[in-house]
Amino acid sequence: MKRKLQALTVLLLMGVVKLPLEQRVTQNLRAQHLLEEPISSGAWATMGQSGLAAVLGGLRGLFASILQLRAHVEFTRVNWAQVDSLYKAVTLLQPRNESYWDEASWHMAYNAAGFYLFNRDQDQKRTPELRGEYYHQHVQRGIEILQEGLKARPDSSRLWERLADIYDRRSYEFKKAGDAYMKSVQLGGSNYALHFAGFAYAKAQDPESWKKAYAILRSEYDKGRSTPGLVEHLKNVEMYLNVPREKRIKDAMPVPKVPQKMVGPLR
Secondary structure, three states, X not given: OHHHHHHHHHHHHHHHHHHHHHHHHHHHHHHOOOOOOOOOHHHHHHOHHHHHHHHHHHHHHHHHHHHHHHHHHHHHOOOHHHHHHHHHHHHHHOOOOHHHHHHHHHHHHHHHHHHHHHOOOOOOXXXXXXXXXXXXXXXXXXXXXXXHHHHHOXXXXXXXXXXXXXXXXXXXXXXXXXXXXXXXXXXXXXXXXHHHHHHHHHHOOOHXXXXXXXXXXXXXXXXXXXXXXXXXXXXXXXXXXXXXXXXXXXXXXXXXXXXXXXXXXXX
């Protein structure tokens, strides 16, 4: 098995060296109609897992890695539609690999959305309103990818936390963010996920979320796990819930070191 892997590695390296020449030859053959066009990433995606399993068998992991590399090339070209299409195929090939779902959503909700929101010099043809709309569309696409991934990996604390991050930092749906962070905590997520759940609930607009925030943050405070962020959000929910002054924490409201300004989507 080890020798087979070594041989496969050598073949892949040789392929990288010969790639430019082979690409030129391939283009000439297709121009002369002597070679068919390759199956597109979109076509791969429509085959379904059972079809791919039948066609590729044990090579699905290898093909997923190759398509991921190709997606990175399209990322450097700022070709977001192709990045999304390629990752659809990658996640279809390897639905249990949470890193692929994570990367796919990151490209859409952060890289693509951020490009349309901030890179005005590279995107002068679109109006601010249109760029704002594209921002929202790609953030939503990032959410959809993680929701699809969680159908395959509902046990993934990592994917629940990434979904919470997007709700919290990109779409500003704080109640959903708190719920997703709590799901991550229940599945053994990162140490700070519980704090982030409390912060998200504190930023929501409904009393039920504030009660959840207060329960989480006050418990963490009483355990000696206080941070400036925890104190700030806890004092806010104490005010929102009209907690009696004698029951409020004695800490002063932290003063931000740098003026805080949240950059939201263009509208």
